[in-house]
Amino acid sequence: MSDSIPNKDYIVALDQGTTSSRAIIFDQKAHIVGVSQREFTQYYPHTGWVEHDPMEIWSSQSSVLVEVLAKTGIRSDQVAAIGITNQRETTIVWDRKTGRPIYNAIVWQCRRTSDICDDLKARGLEQYIRENTGLVIDAYFAGTKIKWILDNVEGAREKAQRGELAFGTVDSWLIWNMTQGRVHVTDYTNASRTMLFNINTLDWDERMLDELEIPKSMLPEVKGSSTVYGKTNIGGKGGTRIPIAGIAGDQQSALFGQLCTQKGMAKNTYGTGCFMLMNTGTKAVKSENGLITTLAVGDKGEVNYALEGSVFMGGATIQWLRDEMGIIHEASDTDYFASKVKDTNGVYLVPAFVGLGAPYWDPHARGVMVGLSRGANRNHIIRAALESIAYQSRDILDAMQQDSGLKLAKLKVDGGAVANDFLMQFQSDIMNTRVERPKMIESTALGAALLAGLAVGFWPSTDAIRQSLEIDHLFAPQMPREERQSRYEGWQDAVKRALSAS
Numbered sequence: 001m002s003d004s005i006p007n008k009d010y011i012v013a014l015d016q017g018t019t020s021s022r023a024i025i026f027d028q029k030a031h032i033v034g035v036s037q038r039e040f041t042q043y044y045p046h047t048g049w050v051e052h053d054p055m056e057i058w059s060s061q062s063s064v065l066v067e068v069l070a071k072t073g074i075r076s077d078q079v080a081a082i083g084i085t086n087q088r089e090t091t092i093v094w095d096r097k098t099g100r101p102i103y104n105a106i107v108w109q110c111r112r113t114s115d116i117c118d119d120l121k122a123r124g125l126e127q128y129i130r131e132n133t134g135l136v137i138d139a140y141f142a143g144t145k146i147k148w149i150l151d152n153v154e155g156a157r158e159k160a161q162r163g164e165l166a167f168g169t170v171d172s173w174l175i176w177n178m179t180q181g182r183v184h185v186t187d188y189t190n191a192s193r194t195m196l197f198n199i200n201t202l203d204w205d206e207r208m209l210d211e212l213e214i215p216k217s218m219l220p221e222v223k224g225s226s227t228v229y230g231k232t233n234i235g236g237k238g239g240t241r242i243p244i245a246g247i248a249g250d251q252q253s254a255l256f257g258q259l260c261t262q263k264g265m266a267k268n269t270y271g272t273g274c275f276m277l278m279n280t281g282t283k284a285v286k287s288e289n290g291l292i293t294t295l296a297v298g299d300k301g302e303v304n305y306a307l308e309g310s311v312f313m314g315g316a317t318i319q320w321l322r323d324e325m326g327i328i329h330e331a332s333d334t335d336y337f338a339s340k341v342k343d344t345n346g347v348y349l350v351p352a353f354v355g356l357g358a359p360y361w362d363p364h365a366r367g368v369m370v371g372l373s374r375g376a377n378r379n380h381i382i383r384a385a386l387e388s389i390a391y392q393s394r395d396i397l398d399a400m401q402q403d404s405g406l407k408l409a410k411l412k413v414d415g416g417a418v419a420n421d422f423l424m425q426f427q428s429d430i431m432n433t434r435v436e437r438p439k440m441i442e443s444t445a446l447g448a449a450l451l452a453g454l455a456v457g458f459w460p461s462t463d464a465i466r467q468s469l470e471i472d473h474l475f476a477p478q479m480p481r482e483e484r485q486s487r488y489e490g491w492q493d494a495v496k497r498a499l500s501a502s
């Protein structure tokens with residue numbers, strides 16, 4: 001981190017998520033002074049495939065940046081720095097000369113590379129991958145997605161071998177565009193999601209590049225999460241050049257934004273998926289219970305390790321109720337309907353729509369609804385959908401406590417779905433842990449802003465924003481032990497029926 005002090009009033013965070021691009025302006029007190037957001041198109045070309053158009057990612061992101069400045073009347077010369085946080089693993093390959101993507105972005109949820117993963121398993125690479133990249137073999141991560149593009153886009157492999165192609169996660173793609181192709185960079189947290197990065201040596205892993213036949217020349221330079229990577233010109237030629245000074249994958253950014261910078265601190269983000277991360281300090285903890293080891297950010301912006309459990313269908317289960325089942329109009333309606341019934345009447349929904357992530361890692365699992373009787377109604381199903389989010393998070397917490405040997409005093413939460421009081425209370429009940437919801441639930445954007453602000457001396461240390469992180473509500477467990485146990489056993493039975501081996 002540098003300590004040059006700019007005389008500027010704001011930091012902008014660009015939060016490039018799975019469903020929308022957002023730009024959020026923070027002031028010195030870490031208060032939000034402006035937000036602009038734009039949704040973009042999701043493409044589902046085949047069952048289990050998910051793509052985005054990289055040009056639409058870029059145009060939506062750059063337009064919300066311009067829009068939020070215009071809306072707030074803040075000039076670009078008042079912005080001290082920009083921080084970037086992004087949906088992770090989503091893979092973009094582009095031509096270095098033209099700057100054009102050679103294929104759509106393959107999104108983290110996309111399952112098309114399950115066969116490549118089966119092949120890696122058959123070649124006995126599981127242990128190597130776990131020990132060196134911290135990951136389990138799954139289509140979720142970027143490495144197999146790059147291989148798929150090189151294998152399937154005509155002429156791509158030859159071009160890649162000639163050094164003409166670049167790979168990036170969304171952070172790299174945005175920075176490449178923001179610097180007109182001058183900077184090809186990523187940070188440790190994003191690199192650790194590729195299955196190509198060695199989390200012990202903090203360098204690209206030559207063996208994994210060989211195994212997946214990926215030329216090293218495609219890869220970005222990897223840097224710390226809080227440093228100046230380059231400058232961007234928002235107002236076009238002649239405008240102010242603003243340093244891009246922070247990058248973190250969105251879940252690591254939320255961990256940092258919630259100030260979980262010490263060993264044993266954890267947060268769960270409830271967005272499209274649910275992502276629980278626990279900081280384990282400067283030591284990598286190897287999971288014995290289906291979690292992954294990933295890179296995170298320490299208090300001074302240095303590399304820390306974290307244990308992570310990723311749930312693929314979190315808030316997306318509620319989107320499914322709305323868009324596919326049509327039984328609610330708004331995600332927020334679920335709070336009311338679920339609270340109208342005293343339980344789910346024995347119904348369990350296991351939303352394994354894209355397989356199951358941690359701790360099961362079963363790409364072939366599929367969704368099931370069990371326990372239906374004549375009395376089951378819409379409210380029970382809505383309630384079962386919300387409860388499924390909490391049960392999946394409990395699966396992860398149990399694994400995390402076993403792996404780390406730590407009992408969590410409380411779980412910090414953030415993300416869109418934490419507005420749901422029913423869900424938060426049920427989460428606390430089913431985990432038997434206190435759940436702390438902050439007033440400002442934009443922890444992901446705050447993390448990126450903080451990383452950028454620290455790099456340019458806008459904030460001297462993370463302490464500067466600590467007092468801004470007010471608690472909105474602390475949910476305490478109220479459910480009797482026997483009830484918690486029997487409900488959770490019902491969930492475990494339902495999961496067994498969703499798994500592909502059942």
Ligand SMILES: Nc1ncnc2c1ncn2[C@@H]1O[C@H](COP(=O)(O)OP(=O)(O)O)[C@@H](O)[C@H]1O
Nearest residue numbers: 017271272315316318319331332415416417420
């Ligand atoms: N009140 C609510 N109750 C339950 N789920 C909600 C609620 N509000 C939003 N959601 C869910 O949260 C998700 C949006 O959260 P957000 O943090 O914006 O997600 P992302 O960053 O993954 O796009 C959606 O999947 C939506 O269905």
Ligand SMILES: O=P(O)(O)OC[C@H](O)CO
Nearest residue numbers: 017018087088108271272
């Ligand atoms: O964009 P989100 O918030 O759904 O987060 C996606 C995760 O980074 C995927 O690993």
